[in-house]
Amino acid sequence: MAFSRIALVSTLALAAGAAVAQSDSILVQSTTSTANSGLYDYLLPAFESESGITVNVVAVGTGQAIENARNCDGDVLLVHAKPAEEAFVADGYGTARTDLMYNDFVIVGPQGDPAGIAGTEDAQAALSAIAEAEAPFASRGDDSGTHKKELSLWSGTEVDPASGSGAWYRETGSGMGATLNAGIGMGAYVMTDRATWISFENKQDYEIAVEGDEDLFNQYGVIPVSPEACPSVNAEGAQAFADWLVSEAGQDAIAAYEVDGQQLFFPNAPREGTDG
Amino acid sequence: MREATESLQDIAEALRLAVSLVLSGDADLVEIVVLSLRVSLTATAVACAIGLPLGALVAVARFPGRGTALVVMNALMGLPPVVVGLIVYLHLSRAGPLGFLGLLYTPTAMIVAQTILIAPIVAALSRQVLEDLHDEYAAQFRSLCLTRAQVVGALLWDGRYALMTVALAGFGRAVAEVGAVMIVGGNIDHLTRVMTTAIALETSKGALPMALALGIVLMALALGVNAAVHGLRASAVRHAYV
Numbered sequence: 296m297a298f299s300r301i302a303l304v305s306t307l308a309l310a311a312g313a314a315v316a317q318s319d320s321i322l323v324q325s326t327t328s329t330a331n332s333g334l335y336d337y338l339l340p341a342f343e344s345e346s347g348i349t350v351n352v353v354a355v356g357t358g359q360a361i362e363n364a365r366n367c368d369g370d371v372l373l374v375h376a377k378p379a380e381e382a383f384v385a386d387g388y389g390t391a392r393t394d395l396m397y398n399d400f401v402i403v404g405p406q407g408d409p410a411g412i413a414g415t416e417d418a419q420a421a422l423s424a425i426a427e428a429e430a431p432f433a434s435r436g437d438d439s440g441t442h443k444k445e446l447s448l449w450s451g452t453e454v455d456p457a458s459g460s461g462a463w464y465r466e467t468g469s470g471m472g473a474t475l476n477a478g479i480g481m482g483a484y485v486m487t488d489r490a491t492w493i494s495f496e497n498k499q500d501y502e503i504a505v506e507g508d509e510d511l512f513n514q515y516g517v518i519p520v521s522p523e524a525c526p527s528v529n530a531e532g533a534q535a536f537a538d539w540l541v542s543e544a545g546q547d548a549i550a551a552y553e554v555d556g557q558q559l560f561f562p563n564a565p566r567e568g569t570d571g
Numbered sequence: 572m573r574e575a576t577e578s579l580q581d582i583a584e585a586l587r588l589a590v591s592l593v594l595s596g597d598a599d600l601v602e603i604v605v606l607s608l609r610v611s612l613t614a615t616a617v618a619c620a621i622g623l624p625l626g627a628l629v630a631v632a633r634f635p636g637r638g639t640a641l642v643v644m645n646a647l648m649g650l651p652p653v654v655v656g657l658i659v660y661l662h663l664s665r666a667g668p669l670g671f672l673g674l675l676y677t678p679t680a681m682i683v684a685q686t687i688l689i690a691p692i693v694a695a696l697s698r699q700v701l702e703d704l705h706d707e708y709a710a711q712f713r714s715l716c717l718t719r720a721q722v723v724g725a726l727l728w729d730g731r732y733a734l735m736t737v738a739l740a741g742f743g744r745a746v747a748e749v750g751a752v753m754i755v756g757g758n759i760d761h762l763t764r765v766m767t768t769a770i771a772l773e774t775s776k777g778a779l780p781m782a783l784a785l786g787i788v789l790m791a792l793a794l795g796v797n798a799a800v801h802g803l804r805a806s807a808v809r810h811a812y813v
Contacts, residue, residue: 322676322759331776336760353676353757367665368675472775497777527665527673 320349321532324361324369326440327470329515330354332490332559337552342539348532356470358438364388364518367525370533372518373540375440375488380516388525389518390534393541396549396560397514400444401492402505403475404484412484418508419451425484426454429463433478433485436466440513445486448510488513490559515560517541540564585783592784593791600785604792607765610678611746612796614685618741621686622693623734627723629694630701644698647691652684656754659684663755676757681765684751689741696737701726704733732808735800746793766792 329335330352339350353363357374364372365388372389374380384392402421404412410430412421425432434456435442449456456464465483467474471491478485479499487495492503505511517540519533539545541564549562592600629640661667663675663683674680704726705712712722727734749767756763758772766789773782 327775331772351676351757351759351762353759363664366667367670470775472777476774476777495777497779525665527670 319347319529319532320351321370321529321536322368323350323352323371323373323536324364325352325354325373326357326360326375326515327354327472328375328441328488328491329373329560331470331472332494333554334490334549334552334560338540338545338548341548342536342545345544346532346535346539348535350536356435356437356439357441357443364520367520367527370520370528370530371536372520373515375513375515376443377514377516379440379443380518384518387523388521390521390530392516392518393537393564395515395517395540395564396546396562397512398489398560399506399513400441400486400511401489401503402484402486403478403492403501404504405479405482406500406502407482408504409482410484413502413504415505416507418448418505418510421505422448423452423454426452426456426459426463429459431463431465431478431481431483432456433474433481433483434464434466435471435474436468437470439471441471441486441488444511444513448486451510490554493557493559494554514563581780582783584780585787588780588784589787589791593788600788602761603764603766603769604788606678606763607746607767607789607792608796610681610752610765611685611742613682614689614745615738615742617682617686618690618693618745619734619738622690622741623697623727623737624723626694626697627701627726628719630698630726631705631719631722641698644691644695648695650688650691651750652688652748653750653754655684655688656751659687659751659755675755676759676763678756678763680755681752681763684755685745685748688748688751689745692744693737693741696740697730697734700733700737701730704730732804735804739797739800742796743793746789746796 325335331354335350335352339352343349353360353369355363357376357379360369360372360374361376361379361383363369364383372380372383373395380389380392383389402412402418404410410421410425410428412424415421415424434445460466465477465481467477469477471487472495475485475487475491475495476497477483479497479501484504489506517537519530519537520528522528522530540549546562546564549560550558552559629637629644659680660675662669663672663680664670665675674683705722708726708729712725717725747767749771752763752765753768753771756765756768758764758768764772766785770782770785770789773779773785
């Protein structure tokens with residue numbers, strides 16, 4: 296790779312002057328669901344004008360977002376996989392994790408409903424029925440928050456979806472939107488967060504088949520990356536952003552965001568001075 | 572699933588959208604287009620600065636292991652963008668050896684990745700072009716007793732029109748790739764979003780007509796750059812014979 300090294304070094308030398316050096320900006324490692332649904336476009340201008348801090352968002356799967364933050368490539372982590380988030384803090388990479396907001400997952404499917412699950416409330420029963428019928432099911436397969444949640448649901452059933460991998464169980468290994476595109480293209484059921492589904496523009500004849508199960512609860516958390524683990528982070532900016540999100544102004548802004556008249560995220564940060 | 576006619580309507584819708592995007596001079600679109608051009612043209616320039624002399628040198632030099640070097644150089648033309656992106660990410664990440672530069676998620680990181688991606692293309696193609704040219708002129712060069720540096724210079728000058736096409740091949744690869752810039756740029760709005768990552772984003776939102784419209788604009792852009800180079804070349808050739 297000597298050749299690449301030369302290319303790398305000489306380009307760095309050439310372009311170093313053009314490097315973006317914004318001191319009053321923070322980088323948020325986040326999930327595709329929050330970004331694709333337009334939440335940030337709605338929230339960030341309010342925070343930016345109030346604080347003067349520019350917020351840049353990288354939207355990837357939760358697994359990749361956490362990995363990037365572990366590499367110190369981000370100031371704030373905003374994802375939805377509570378056990379992985381708690382591990383991130385326990386390992387010293389985050390200062391503290393706070394519940395931020397929630398919505399829920401739904402299972403969408405074609406109108407024909409080959410597994411006969413439309414209207415079911417029990418998510419695990421629905422998954423079992425899909426496996427029983429060997430109806431196509433498109434999984435994220437990318438270690439994202441949604442994927443982790445889906446696997447935890449499967450683990451409560453008798454079915455090992457891996458046995459149907461490549462047949463009826465199809466792991467796309469891509470983001471939520473790409474998986475919806477693929478799933479809808481092949482007539483497969485897809486488990487998606489409601490925010491992405493509501494704002495998704497290529498629904499075709501698909502409808503929500505399963506919703507309302509407590510197991511489908513989808514909690515988002517916010518974690519400033521620890522300056523002790525990562526000296527390069529903008530700790531002040533990160534804390535200011537996290538504080539604003541859980542403040543009354545931030546929580547109200549989250550609640551006010553709607554697509555097609557539907558609220559996408561429900562704020563549930565613990566209120567200061569109360570027990571809740 | 573939909574009727575085929577509906578998909579065709581999407582394409583018509585995309586064409587309409589593309590035209591109205593361009594005509595309205597949409598500020599976000601302009602920003603993305605400018606960044607795409609800036610990143611890919613810079614990468615092409617740097618790749619040429621490295622690849623052309625290297626290609627010329629390998630074209631005229633005879634050394635042990637040259638055959639292997641040629642095979643490796645040609646094979647590197649097939650570098651997968653996503654692998655280049657990963658390698659650059661690992662270097663530029665705060666946890667990586669060059670992390671102190673703070674370049675990850677900047678246009679500079681994207682230029683670095685695209686340069687690595689296309690420098691081998693420029694080097695390998697120019698080597699082939701210049702070697703053929705060298706074979707043609709070998710006797711003449713010998714009779715003039717030129718040094719190797721002079722030969723390289725003469726070849727690069729004489730082959731300049733063919734080398735423009737080489738540069739365009741590199742530019743085409745750079746401006747069209749999404750795998751590398753997605754990883755090292757992060758597709759950050761108003762900072763590192765370029766045409767290809769914007770197209771990937773719109774696709775993942777299910778906004779297929781918008782994604783396709785951006786694709787049409789990107790192709791028009793590539794056409795424009797190629798036409799500009801063609802025009803440059805044509806006028807240069809005219810002047811050469813006046």
